[in-house]
Amino acid sequence: xxxxxxxxxxxxxxxxxxxxxxxxxxxxxxxxxxxxxxxxxxxxxxxxxxxxxxxxxxxxxxxxxxxxxxxxxxxxxxxxxxxxxxxxxxxxxxxxxxxxxxxxxxxxxxxxxxxxxxxxxxxxxxxxxxxxxxxxxxxxxxxxxxxxxxxxxxxxxxxxxxxxxxxxxxxxxxxxxxxxxxxxxxxxxxxxxxxxxxxxxxxxxxxxxxxxxxxxxxxxxxxxxxxxxxxxxxxxxxxxxxxxxxxxxxxxxxxxxxxxxxxxxxxxxxxxxxxxxxxxxxxxxxxxxxxxxxxxxxxxxx
Numbered sequence: 001x002x003x004x005x006x007x008x009x010x011x012x013x014x015x016x017x018x019x020x021x022x023x024x025x026x027x028x029x030x031x032x033x034x035x036x037x038x039x040x041x042x043x044x045x046x047x048x049x050x051x052x053x054x055x056x057x058x059x060x061x062x063x064x065x066x067x068x069x070x071x072x073x074x075x076x077x078x079x080x081x082x083x084x085x086x087x088x089x090x091x092x093x094x095x096x097x098x099x100x101x102x103x104x105x106x107x108x109x110x111x112x113x114x115x116x117x118x119x120x121x122x123x124x125x126x127x128x129x130x131x132x133x134x135x136x137x138x139x140x141x142x143x144x145x146x147x148x149x150x151x152x153x154x155x156x157x158x159x160x161x162x163x164x165x166x167x168x169x170x171x172x173x174x175x176x177x178x179x180x181x182x183x184x185x186x187x188x189x190x191x192x193x194x195x196x197x198x199x200x201x202x203x204x205x206x207x208x209x210x211x212x213x214x215x216x217x218x219x220x221x222x223x224x225x226x227x228x229x230x231x232x233x234x235x236x237x238x239x240x241x242x243x244x245x246x247x248x249x250x251x252x253x254x255x256x257x258x259x260x261x262x263x264x265x266x267x268x269x270x271x272x273x274x275x276x277x278x279x280x281x282x283x284x285x286x287x288x289x290x291x292x293x294x295x296x297x298x299x300x301x302x
Contacts, residue, residue, distance in 0.1 A: 015042075097205045101171070104170075132166070191234065
């Protein structure tokens, strides 16, 4: 079992015909409290077992190092780290946004070239957007190495309207293909905000993705993005005319990682809420059946 020394062992059960050993002492206490459940799980070959203390992943090994244990089994119990699982899922989720945008733009470019309809200015615009999305992925990947350390964020004044327009631009062709009308309303021509434009891009990306999914099969689908400068704070509102959700689902949406989609991870809104909270802002979700879905975000300007 020397090869296991590099693993952070939480619980070990050694079982042979005549002996049973359990260590360390804290896990021994857990074992005795859940003895029958653990033994039954081992007997039927379970790989994950749920105990009162959480979920544990089980690794089965043969111990051939000690004669008295020859032919016996060694079961290593390692707790399933749900937070890390969610963290990895979030990274994957964030990378999927720019990948999806790049794929959509490349498909449009390819179709235009095949049909001999290539527009030089349009191609240059798409090329620029693709490079921006690739740069965004590089920044996300670079940040993975720093996840275990306190995050250093570089804030500066940027044009919120310009950032939102760019984020909306990455979805324009996909929305057009689905027949979704997208519009932007603001009471300013330029709006300087102290912060990080990548975070705003993340917010818009996630909210527009949610709107697109909510508008599937809806007649005359629309998404309206509104940016309002009230002096000390900025209001960012994304509203669609989709099917909406019931009050019960709306309550669940406020729970981290909840998703009403069968294959959804529920990470989009979680990421949005995390960014807004970090920016000392507020977020409100409004929806009801047949009346669409609306997200209202308020961010301080300083």
